[in-house]
Amino acid sequence: MANQAAGGGHRAAPVHTDPEEVSVLTALSAVSDPVRITLIRELAGSADWTRSCGSFDVPVGKAALSHHFSVLRGAGLVEQRDEGPRRVNRLRREEFEERFPGLLDLLLREDGAADAE
Amino acid sequence: MANQAAGGGHRAAPVHTDPEEVSVLTALSAVSDPVRITLIRELAGSADWTRSCGSFDVPVGKAALSHHFSVLRGAGLVEQRDEGPRRVNRLRREEFEERFPGLLDLLLREDGAADAE
DNA sequence: CCGAGTGTTCGATGGATATCTTACAGTCCC
DNA sequence: GGGACTGTAAGATATCCATCGAACACTCGG
Structure with missing residues (x-):
């Protein structure tokens, strides 16, 4: 009863944005981050629906990671689905x-x- | 005598970066800013060497504008040349x-x- | 039911950067 | 030379955003 209230808990079905309604600025901003670029690359190298959020090799904690995925969803870059606990x-x-x-x-x-070399 | 010391003065010949040695991240960051996007668009709509820095319609002061052009140069997006006082x-x-x-x-x-509409 | 595992939310913090103000350095024209 | 005009530099401020820590929610396996 009444979920989504306080705290957290991830069973509220991820909110997705269709790429069609994403502004260029939003897309570019989403993609202007080293961590997110890594996520995208690793994701591109794996089959669909085979990678859980925690399976990426990035130097940030869960919270930050969760944030990054949220940004990627908001830019229409990533789609997520709940599969069991992950x-x-x-x-x-x-x-x-x-x-x-x-x-x-x-x-x-x-x-x-490579940026600064 | 001895310019380039303190203060300012813009006759030190602008420093350019070749696009070839710009990282993707740098390029994307440069382009993830509303003001700079406007500059690029206006610039694209004008003939080469016809627009002075001050001739752009953006809601920021000279200093910020100067900064933005510096970023654009650093990303290999814009080339500048001194022509008289401008x-x-x-x-x-x-x-x-x-x-x-x-x-x-x-x-x-x-x-x-359009982002937020 | 409890514990391990996964991921989200909230609040706070820190660092990057966009911005302004002020000061300065050139160029041009009278 | 003086002034108007253009742009840069430096310092201060402000804002955004990536990050962390902690608390919570949900699933699954004993």
Whole structure:
């Protein structure tokens, strides 16, 4: 009875945003973060629905991680589904590609300049 | 005698960064700002070397504007040249496009979702 | 039912950065 | 030379946002 009140608990079904209604600024901001870039890359290297949130190799705690996934959902980049006690992910490749052509490729194709070298 | 010391003065020739040595993260960060997006769009709508820094319609003071141009230079997006008392700009379309294919188009093509509407 | 495992929410903190104000350095024109 | 104009530099402030710690919610297996 009456969930969603105080505290937390993750069974409220993740809120998703369709890439179609995401602004360029939102998309770019979502993608301008080292941790999130890593998440996207690892996600791209795995089959859909095979990676739970905790399975990523990033140097942040659960709370921050949860936040990052929330941002990714809000940008229409990631879809989540509850599977037993864990939340599994899927990169919305095609949908996102259609809304922001080439953007995902940029992130995945990375090769050059490492920032400060 | 001896310029570049304290204070300011803008005749030290702007420092440019080649798009080729810009990291994806730097590029994306540079482009994740409303003011800078506006600058890029206005710049794209004008011929090369026809726009001085002060000629853009953005709601910030000179100092902030100067900062934004510095960021854009650092991302290899804009080239500047001193022309008399003013500093004129040019969007490095092709160079940037080659390093980050599609990114510029994304910014210019903007049509959909306005963020908060 | 209890404990381990997973992930979310809240509140607080810290760091990055966008902004302003003030001061300064050039260029041009009278 | 003096002034108007353009832009940069430096310092202070403000705001945003990534992060953490703790508390909680939910699932699953004994």
